[in-house]
Amino acid sequence: MVPHLTTALTGPLLDLEQRILDAMPRIEHWLRTQWLTHETPFYASVDLRNAGFKLAPVDTNLFPGGFNNLNPDFLPLCVQAAMAAVEKICPEAQRLLLIPENHTRNSFYLQNVAALLNILRQAGLDVRVGSISPEITEPTRLALPQGGELLLEPVQRKGNRLVLEGFESCAVLLNNDLSGGIPEILQNLEQTVTPPLHAGWAMRRKSNHFAAYTRVAREFAELIDIDPWLVDPLHASCGMIDFQARVGEDCLAGQVSDLLSQIGAKYREYGVEQEPFVIVKADAGTYGMGIMTVKSPDDVRGLNRKQRNKMSVVKEGLQVQEVFIQEGVYTFENMHEAVAEPVIYMMDHYVVGGFYRVHTGRGIDENLNAPGMHFVPLAFDTPCSLPDCAGKPDAAPNRFYAYGVIARLALLAASIELEETAPDVA
């Protein structure tokens, strides 16, 4: 189960949501058995799109950066789940070294680190933040916008261990997605590093994740007797694309064309009248750069210089070489007349909260993970604030349950993806 949350949607439950709710014991049982054989990521966030007829993940982040956006009411849930997560990675650990992203001037991100730190400390860990940024050469106190400060200390390498001055830890927790590659200082550590290095974007590929997701979705769809497409965005990929040199355009246009006609066929099957679209992303990218919305194969041919620049540079200047093409899912949800996308947070295999990503300037067919978006935290469902709520045997789980289920399917896919892409230990 997941917390009772409110969503941007009101009105009766949609068919798909209702079907997921009805199958709750079967779903929870199936998920429980999955976690017997698959290792849960330490934490994750999943971006969902709810098109009404279809509810699907569009991105799974293994280094979530928005813990500050969670409703503070969820803090005890986060703490409890963090205790479970810590017991798995390092049950005998008392100290944990947290390694954040290097962007120390992004105060939103610093608040995320502070929120995560708070959760881990409340879980009873002695945690310190070790920066691998070249700018942090001595202990540095950074003021937080809402009061308090964050202490970043320079990480030191001692043999095959990372330490801070006077601080040795059994495990290293990464909140750094390694988009710029795996720094030498993190390689071949004897400490437990979680998530593992191959979960970072230096090695991770969206295509692997969604390939695993497709298999998970198929099994899930069979379980509750639905068409897997209702929870799974179609996808394809192209290797060796160089937008600047116009290499690989044919592959891309071909895949786009194929996907669009598959989506079109599905839309006709379900009587959906909107125009099919796909999202083209860097297969190893993140941060909303290198993403375009495409409604025709022609859209990816003859890109102008500005478009090509946009597509060929992602975070920390990595060149795009592999491209992931994903079925676009229209969002059915909006908030204050702006498009809203739910983001679900998990620690260990527990859903611990979420928030809406809202962007007033964006359309229902665009990516919302972009600079300038607003966040709206999800709140507990009000019916549950009545004193007799816990006592009612027939209290209706609300629509958010379906979001928590789909997010956990993506979590399971991430787990399988990490197993399958783990480098040989030999």
Add this chain to the structure above:
Amino acid sequence: MVPHLTTALTGPLLDLEQRILDAMPRIEHWLRTQWLTHETPFYASVDLRNAGFKLAPVDTNLFPGGFNNLNPDFLPLCVQAAMAAVEKICPEAQRLLLIPENHTRNSFYLQNVAALLNILRQAGLDVRVGSISPEITEPTRLALPQGGELLLEPVQRKGNRLVLEGFESCAVLLNNDLSGGIPEILQNLEQTVTPPLHAGWAMRRKSNHFAAYTRVAREFAELIDIDPWLVDPLHASCGMIDFQARVGEDCLAGQVSDLLSQIGAKYREYGVEQEPFVIVKADAGTYGMGIMTVKSPDDVRGLNRKQRNKMSVVKEGLQVQEVFIQEGVYTFENMHEAVAEPVIYMMDHYVVGGFYRVHTGRGIDENLNAPGMHFVPLAFDTPCSLPDCAGKPDAAPNRFYAYGVIARLALLAASIELEETAPDVA
């Protein structure tokens, strides 16, 4: 960590509480390592007494009956902890058979069953309530005072399995403390029965629990460098007491005398000016029957008929034969000018909530678990309702943390007690 709760106490943290808070990472680490080698009870509630200088458990219930008294805000925490608990007893289970107490006319108790059922269902289990009461001979719907109803079905035994009509489960969850003995229908089942039968009062003894607790408290006291007495009530026991026949009075008076002088010595050491007292209880009793407050060995000699009757009958008419004598802990807490005793609820090894047991007609040296008492649910701490709360790295854990720690020491003691008293499988 435990939820942020408010307590009846305001004012600065007391020395002992502060010391426990300061040692948080060390305590959590130690508890984590304990749970590597000891199996957590499925659930438990612990009655605490806070005397200011001393904070100690006075009773540990392995079949908690007050889930309806928990703050509904804690429901997601309960559900998450229930998921963890279920994964341990029967990870592959989808169905669970819940066996409640037989007192189907106690509407408070029925609300507890409904609340527990709700938690388990939200955790994704298919749960039904099977009654072993001779009065339940067909499916019976009982109306709940706050709306809704509870369906009780007669349990059937098929070979070595308990089933309901059309319902087979992998595990049986007991919410029946077996005070009246272990019914034949529950014996030699091949299903997992949790808590195990020897956790029921038919076999359980308070003296075993507190003997284990004393060892746990000693280890804990060493960890945080305090006198173990500050968290451990002194205790003793007498076997073969028959109040009606006045057999065993000498043993009892002797133990009372010894305990009172030990407590007196401790009071002098700590400058406590109150009068020492002890509580005399049935070693296998519960439900606030068979309990007396004693301030002198003379109090247990020459009892009148009424007192003897009270002490010799406990729940379901069991004769008292073994008696447990426990150091009385004055309660420092009160609420609306009435005496208050915190009760902490746990599922698996997580603290999931609690409430105050308040009794206006009772003194600070009396047992509060008696008919007619009032309950006041503990609420989340208000400072944590501010949106920036989760972001503050220095958010102060509040005094409730200490309660959660002491309750978990009692939980650990219960775990060790159950290991040590488990019947030979051979």
